[in-house]
Amino acid sequence: MFENLLEMQERGARDRARGRSLADNPMSKPDILPITDFQEWYSMFDAWRFGWSIEDAMAGHINMPRDGGTLAQTYTRTV
Numbered sequence: 842m843f844e845n846l847l848e849m850q851e852r853g854a855r856d857r858a859r860g861r862s863l864a865d866n867p868m869s870k871p872d873i874l875p876i877t878d879f880q881e882w883y884s885m886f887d888a889w890r891f892g893w894s895i896e897d898a899m900a901g902h903i904n905m906p907r908d909g910g911t912l913a914q915t916y917t918r919t920v
Contacts, residue, residue, distance in 0.1 A: 846884060849868075849888035849889045849892065850888045850892035850895075852867075852889060853866070853890060853894075854892040854893065856889075857892070857893040866893070868882060868889055869886065
């Protein structure tokens, strides 16, 4: 499964580099990819989104949503 997550992250980065949006996540199409294990599906969905977000940040794109609705929540560290 770990290799699959890395592959999905790489796919997300490639898709962003090709100009695709967050809405183009292939895991968001359950009619194409039937969901049998929700946790595994969400891990793959999130891995693609993470790869997409990394590429977006590296390329300096400014059209990412900033409200946290479609991105992972920001965690604060308490000391």
